[in-house]
Amino acid sequence: MSDIRLVIGGLFLVYGVILIVAGVFGSPINLWTGLPMAVFGGAFVIWARVRRI
Amino acid sequence: MRLDVNLLDYLLIALYFATVLGIGVAARRRISSSLDFFLAGRGLPAWITGLAFVSANLGAIEILGMAANGAQYGAMTVHYYWIGAVPAMVFLGLVMMPFYYRSKVRSVPEFLRKRFNGATQLLNAITFAVAQILIAGVNLYALALVMEALLGWPLPVSVVVSAVIVLSYITLGGLSSAIYNEVLQFFVILAGLIPLTVLGLMKVGGVSGLFEKVRQSALGEGGLHTWAGTSGDNPMNAHWIGIVFGLGFVLSFGYWTTNFAEVQRALSARNTNAARLTPIVAAYPKIFIPLVTVLPGMIALVLFSDLGSPGQPYNNAIPLLMRDLLPNGVLGVAVTGLLASFMAGMAANISGFNTVFTNDIWQAHVKRDRDDGYYLRVGRIATVAGVALGVGTAFIAAGYSNIMNYLQALFSFFNAPLFATFIVGLFWKRMTPWAGFWGLLSGTLAAFVSYISFKAGLVDFGTELNASFWGAGIAFAVDVVVSVVVTLVTTAKPVEELRGLVYGLSAVDLEDDALAGDKKWYRSPVLLGTGALILAAAMYGVIL
Numbered sequence: 001m002s003d004i005r006l007v008i009g010g011l012f013l014v015y016g017v018i019l020i021v022a023g024v025f026g027s028p029i030n031l032w033t034g035l036p037m038a039v040f041g042g043a044f045v046i047w048a049r050v051r052r053i
Numbered sequence: 054m055r056l057d058v059n060l061l062d063y064l065l066i067a068l069y070f071a072t073v074l075g076i077g078v079a080a081r082r083r084i085s086s087s088l089d090f091f092l093a094g095r096g097l098p099a100w101i102t103g104l105a106f107v108s109a110n111l112g113a114i115e116i117l118g119m120a121a122n123g124a125q126y127g128a129m130t131v132h133y134y135w136i137g138a139v140p141a142m143v144f145l146g147l148v149m150m151p152f153y154y155r156s157k158v159r160s161v162p163e164f165l166r167k168r169f170n171g172a173t174q175l176l177n178a179i180t181f182a183v184a185q186i187l188i189a190g191v192n193l194y195a196l197a198l199v200m201e202a203l204l205g206w207p208l209p210v211s212v213v214v215s216a217v218i219v220l221s222y223i224t225l226g227g228l229s230s231a232i233y234n235e236v237l238q239f240f241v242i243l244a245g246l247i248p249l250t251v252l253g254l255m256k257v258g259g260v261s262g263l264f265e266k267v268r269q270s271a272l273g274e275g276g277l278h279t280w281a282g283t284s285g286d287n288p289m290n291a292h293w294i295g296i297v298f299g300l301g302f303v304l305s306f307g308y309w310t311t312n313f314a315e316v317q318r319a320l321s322a323r324n325t326n327a328a329r330l331t332p333i334v335a336a337y338p339k340i341f342i343p344l345v346t347v348l349p350g351m352i353a354l355v356l357f358s359d360l361g362s363p364g365q366p367y368n369n370a371i372p373l374l375m376r377d378l379l380p381n382g383v384l385g386v387a388v389t390g391l392l393a394s395f396m397a398g399m400a401a402n403i404s405g406f407n408t409v410f411t412n413d414i415w416q417a418h419v420k421r422d423r424d425d426g427y428y429l430r431v432g433r434i435a436t437v438a439g440v441a442l443g444v445g446t447a448f449i450a451a452g453y454s455n456i457m458n459y460l461q462a463l464f465s466f467f468n469a470p471l472f473a474t475f476i477v478g479l480f481w482k483r484m485t486p487w488a489g490f491w492g493l494l495s496g497t498l499a500a501f502v503s504y505i506s507f508k509a510g511l512v513d514f515g516t517e518l519n520a521s522f523w524g525a526g527i528a529f530a531v532d533v534v535v536s537v538v539v540t541l542v543t544t545a546k547p548v549e550e551l552r553g554l555v556y557g558l559s560a561v562d563l564e565d566d567a568l569a570g571d572k573k574w575y576r577s578p579v580l581l582g583t584g585a586l587i588l589a590a591a592m593y594g595v596i597l
Contacts, residue, residue, distance in 0.1 A: 004076075004101065004233045008240055011072050015065060015244070019382050022061060027380035033248045034382075040240075 005048035012041025054369065056203045056376055062385030069241065069389045073222055073396075076233050080226025087429045090227035091159055091408045093321040097229075099576075101236055102327065103334025106318040107342075108235035111242065112398025114195050116346055116391070121367035123343075123350025124360055126288040127267065127276025128596050130347045136301040138339050139589040141309035142332040143582040149310055150319060152479065154328040155560065156553050159320070161313040161471075162413040168478050168554045169489030171417065176493055177471065178413035181313060182406055184464050186439060189402035190446020196395035197447065203372060203388065212447050215392075219400050220440040223407075224433050228321055231397075231404045235318075238393040239338075245387030246345035249371070252378040253352035266355035276351065279596055290516055299522025303529050307468035311475055314405035324566040329578040336585040340592060349374055399443065407435040462504070462517060466525035470496025473532035482555045486546060488539040496532025503527045 016038025023031025084090050122130040158164045162181065166174035197211035206214075222230045257263045267276045275288045283293035291300075309315060309332070319331035353370035354360055356377070361367050375387050411432045416423075474493045478484050503524040506512050514520040553560030574580055 004236055007072060007076060007233070008237055011069070011237065012240065012244070014068060015386060018061075018065065019386075022382040027382065029248065029252065029380050030382040033244070033386070037244055 003048050003052075005044050009041045009044030009046075009048060012037050013045065014041075016041055054202065054372060054376060055205060056372070056384065056388065057381070058204060058384060058388065059381045061381050062388060065382070065385035066389045066392065069393060070218060072237070073218065073234055073393075076237075077222030077225035077230045080222075080230040080233065083229070084227055084429075087411075087425050087432060088159075089229070090429055090432050091412065092317070093227070093229040093232055095321060096323050097232065097321050097327070099322060099327040099330035099334050101232065102318050102322045102331040104239050104338070105232040105235040106315060106331050107335040107338050108239040108394075108397055109315055109318060109401035111239065111342070112192060112394055112401075114192065114395075114398065116242070116246075116394060117199075117368050117371055119343070119346040120350035120353065120370040123347035124354040124367045124370045125350075127272045127351060128279050128347070129276075129287065129289050129291075130350070131279055131343045131592070131596070132296055132300060134339055134343050135589040135592055136296065137305045138309060139336045139585055140301065141305040142336045142339065143585055144306065145310045145316075145319075146329045146331065146333040146578050147582050149475070149479070150329045150332070151325060152554060152556075153316060154320060154322070154325050159412050160409050161311060161316055162409055163417075164554075165474075165489065165493075166413075166417065168551070170486035173474075173486070173489040173493060174413055175418055176490060176497075178409050178417075180467070180497060182410050182414065184467060185314065185402045185406040185409075186442045187446055188464060189399050189406070189439065189443035190450055192395060192399040192402065193443055193447040194450040196392070196399070197451075199372075199391060199395070203391075208451060209448075212444060215396055215399070216440050216444050216447075219396050219403060220437065223400055223403055223440075224436045227432070228317065228404050228408075231400045232318065232321065234393075234400065235397050238390070238397045241386065242390035242394050243345065245383070245390035246349070246371075248383050249374055249378060249387060250345050250349050250352070253349055253356070253374055256378065257352055257355055263352060263355065267351055270355055271361070272354065276354075277596070279593055281597055289518065291518060291522075295519065295522045299519075299526060303469050303472070303525040304466055304521065307466065307470075307472035307525060307529075311468050311471040313409060314401045317405055317408065324568055324571075326567060326571045326576060326578065330576065330581065333578055333582045333585060336582075337588070340585070340589050403436060403439045403443065406439045407432050410435045410439070462521060466500060466504075466521045466528065467497070469525035470500060470528040470532040473529045474536065477533060477536050478555070480556050481540075482548065482551055482558060483540060483545050484536060485540045485543040487543045488536045491539045492532045492536030495535040496528045499531035500524055500528035 016034045019030045019034025020038060023029070023034055088094055119130060119133065122133070153164060156164060156167060158167065162174045162178040165177050193212055193216060196215050197208045200206045200211035201208050222234060254260065254263065257266055264277055268274055270276070272288060275282050275286070280293060283291065283296060319328045322328040322331050350370045353374050357365065357373055359365045360370060360373070375384060379387055411428055415431050416428055470493055473496055474489055477492070478489060504520065507514050507520045507524070514523050548558065552558050570576060
């Protein structure tokens with residue numbers, strides 16, 4: 001928990017997945033917002049894993 | 054107007070605040086000294102302090118307010134960003150930050166004690182502390198109003214719930230948790246505003262459709278220009294001289310270079326280079342923020358024809374778009390972003406307040422020479438007291454909202470005399486300690502007097518905006534004149550005591566704190582700062 005990048009990445013991954021699920025069963029706007037959020041979150045997690053502090 | 058939030062939205066909101074409190078608990082474990090608590094141990098990289106720097110100013114009042122200005126004045130609102138912020142942020146990073154950071158001060162008032170004397174420090178500390186509490190109260194009240202309007206929560210409940218959340222994460226984790234939350238909030242607010250803007254643009258037929266509809270709106274052609282109408286008729290009734298000198302110089306340099314709630318973010322950076330980069334890194338997102346504030350404001354103007362009428366104030370621009378464009382889910386993200394940005398704004402006020410109260414009032418003038426643990430405790434108590442006073446102010450604001458509007462307008466140019474004192478003191482080594490005190494006192498009083506006489510109708514500056522340009526200009530001029538006159542009749546500090554505090558007198562015993570990699574081009578403050586200035590100027594080319 002000491003790295004803020006993991007916190008940002010983690011929250012956006014969770015948000016992204018929730019919105020993707022909500023989008024599949026409902027409004028496509030949720031899907032199109034959730035996808036980039038999940039990608040963004042994943043990128044932050046990878047960044048934190050690759051270049052550790 | 055009420056938003057139709059459902060369980061899904063509340064789930065997203067709850068997840069965010071669980072994360073915020075988690076950051077507070079995690080940050081607490083790393084706090085072992087008062088430096089950790091007040092300046093995050095001076096260990097943060099520039100991208101974190103830079104995003105916190107831009108976020109500390111990205112309160113929801115700013116977001117709702119700039120969208121409201123976008124609807125009311127159109128494209129001219131971008132002046133608040135491209136000329137009213139970016140040049141001052143670059144100046145702070147390139148010219149002033151080395152003095153702040155390398156003198157190892159913990160706050161702006163402490164710098165004033167080193168350059169001038171204890172009296173100047175105390176004067177600035179008290180005005181700053183009072184202003185922060187009042188602004189925190191205004192933030193809290195505005196937040197409660199939005200929660201009441203959008204979610205239907207009663208006002209007292211919203212005030213207390215938000216105060217408790219801010220209080221818990223700052224008392225636990227100090228400045229680190231405030232800064233980490235600001236970075237997180239920055240991304241969440243964008244995640245809410247970007248879909249809102251894209252959907253809005255699609256609805257009005259793209260950029261060309263928007264321009265076409267703005268031309269036919271109450272705003273007309275003037276709403277699509279930034280400089281073109283500024284020597285005659287324009288929506289803001291502002292002349293280009295006022296925009297360049299009033300907004301671009303006195304107001305913005307005053308705010309961005311001396312406001313401790315902002316400067317504190319840079320002081321927590323890990324070395325001089327990162328501190329200098331902080332406001333410069335912040336300038337880049339700042340250039341593009343109008344795309345998700347001013348632009349949606351203009352979209353709201355053409356979508357809602359009653360916007361700006363008594364029943365539908367301009368401040369409703371973004372909430373109206375949220376209601377009509379966002380489905381449950383993304384709506385929850387957008388509401389989270391707004392709530393988070395209110396709390397971040399208040400957290401910046403409170404973390405600035407507790408540092409200045411502990412360091413510049415209590416430690417410097419009341420109880421000196423205690424151990425570090427003592428001041429850490431004072432800092433935590435000051436946080437609790439600051440939040441309690443903020444809650445009190447919020448309830449006063451609920452009863453007398455006009456007074457609060459006046460105060461907010463007054464504080465918008467409160468920093469102009471402080472900037473005058475800084476600029477004279479930094480470049481003129483002869484300026485004496487008492488010139489610092491009397492200049493600042495008379496400049497601050499001049500700001501008060503000019504604003505009160507405008508409000509009482511004794512002088513006519515035209516609009517509120519022009520009143521703040523003039524108020525700031527007068528306060529700046531009075532400060533400079535009094536500083537020069539007092540300098541001529543009092544004794545200066547010996548040059549040896551001014552090393553590292555005045556331009557041209559470098560400190561002899563400073564070690565170089567550069568890290569490996571600081572020489573790379575993407576960590577060069579001069580290069581990135583120049584880039585930000587060019588980019589801001591180029592943006593005006595897009596909408597002249």
